[in-house]
Structures are given as structure tokens and as C-alpha cells.
């Protein structure tokens with residue numbers, strides 16, 4: 001397992017691998033890898049001859065008041081994990097390598113997903129976030145020319161937007177969705193869980209509990225999303241600051257009032273200063 005920081009070096013290596021008929025899997029990450037990432041890496045290693053894990057905290061997907069500077073950076077531990085999972089390369093470029101003109105941010109060519117998909121859920125509270133995500137994912141795909149790229153269903157809006165981008169712009173890569181991974185307690189795994197104190201963690205647990213209460217309510221016959229929303233609110237701890245809890249169709253992310261087809265209940269909430277997201281699919 002080799003760590004590569006340079007775009008041209010990685011391109012040369014992967015071009016050669018492709019010439020030798022190897023299939024390439026890309027697992028894009030921002031590092032601080034956990035079992036959720038491990039499941040993506042494992043799937044890529046199973047499906048492909050070569051697995052590249054990118055570890056890059058992408059500055060252009062963070063808003064000015066977000067946690068870019070203090071986002072956990074744990075490259076050594078990430079490399080250990082990748083090695084133990086038989087990944088072949090970590091691509092860990094410096095911000096300057098990816099964005100030589102970052103100071104002139106307004107000059108940067110960006111890939112912007114449709115407004116209808118970003119003026120909702122996380123996109124509504126994180127203005128420009130998905131432009132930053134689509135731009136970096138495009139760059140990572142262009143750099144690695146993978147046959148497959150792996151994304152987790154915890155970031156379900158990101159997954160939907162990336163899939164749409166790949167389809168709309170005719171990228172030659174298959175986007176593979178991988179299931180959300182939870183701790184035994186139910187908490188969705190996230191690199192940001194590292195920020196939670198023991199007390200915060202107890203509150204954060206009520207986020208997944210609220211989603212499980214929705215599923216329970218639906219299984220007992222409640223299909224009105226207003227009622228399911230109210231059920232969830234009775235479970236959410238008082239010190240959890242809700243950003244959104246919305247119900248959207250799995251098929252197209254349109255808002256749902258009454259559940260008649262597979263529906264995503266997606267939530268984002270702050271516990272202390274930590275913004276967490278989670279979701280559950282019901283009606284499948």
C-alpha cells in the first residue's frame with residue numbers, strides 16, 4: 001500500500017494498471033476513517049483489482065463558519081487501516097495540489113448540481129456545499145479514471161446528487177451505493193462523532209432513535225409524515241438542535257406528505273457544535 005500525494009504520479013501509475021487490464025475502484029473520503037469507510041474499501045477490494053482511497057479534506061465544500069480547520073486529520077491511522085484492508089493506494093494531496101489557485105476561489109471552474117436538488121436538506125443549510133462536493137468528486141474521478149466509485153448511504157443526498165451528475169455528464173464510472181453503518185447503540189458512524197463528549201453522545205443517540213420511532217410508527221400503520229415527524233420530536237433530546245427532519249421520495253427526492261412508496265426520512269441536527277446527519281428508508 002502506497003501513499004501518493006502527487007496527481008501526475010498517481011495518473012501515471014493508474015494508466016499503467018489500466019493498460020495491464022486492471023479494474024480500478026475509487027473510495028473518496030476525507031479521512032479519519034471508521035468502520036463505515038472500511039465497508040466501502042472492503043467492497044471496492046472485492047469488486048476491483050486496484051483500490052484507491054482518496055483522503056482529502058476538501059476546503060471548497062466547507063462554509064466559512066464550518067469545521068474545515070478542525071476537521072480531524074489522521075493520515076497515519078488511515079494508512080494502517082487501508083493497508084489492513086488490502087487497499088493499494090491512498091491518494092492524499094495537499095490543498096495546493098488540488099487547487100493551485102485556491103486564493104482566487106472565484107476563478108475556479110465548479111461543477112454545480114441542479115438548484116432543485118440543493119435547495120433542500122443539507123444543501124439548504126450548507127450553501128455551496130454540493131458544488132464543492134461535485135467539483136472535487138469530478139476531479140478525483142478525472143485523476144483516477146476508476147471503473148467504480150463507492151459512496152455511503154449516510155450522505156444520502158450527496159449520493160443522489162453524485163449519481164445524477166455522473167448520469168447527466170456521461171461520466172464512465174459506476175457509482176456503487178453502500179449501506180449506512182451504525183454503532184451497536186444505533187448512532188450512525190461519522191468522522192465527526194470524534195468531537196462528541198460522553199454527554200453529547202447520549203443526546204446524539206436520540207437522533208437515530210427518532211428515526212427508528214418513525215419506522216416503528218410507519219410499521220404500525222401511520223403514513224402521514226406530519227404525524228411521523230411529531231412522533232420523532234417526542235424522542236429527540238431537548239438539547240439536540242434540529243436543522244431539518246424531512247421526508248422525500250427515494251426515487252427522486254420530492255417531498256412526501258403521505259408515504260405510498262419508498263421514502264427517506266432524513267435528519268440533520270446539532271449536538272453542541274457538532275452537526276450530525278442520519279437517515280432511514282421506509283416503505284420499501
Ligand code: PAF
Pocket residue numbers: 028029030056058061133136137155158
Ligand atoms: O463524503 C465525503 O467524505 C466527502 O463529501 C467526499 C465525497 C469525499 C468529497 O470530499
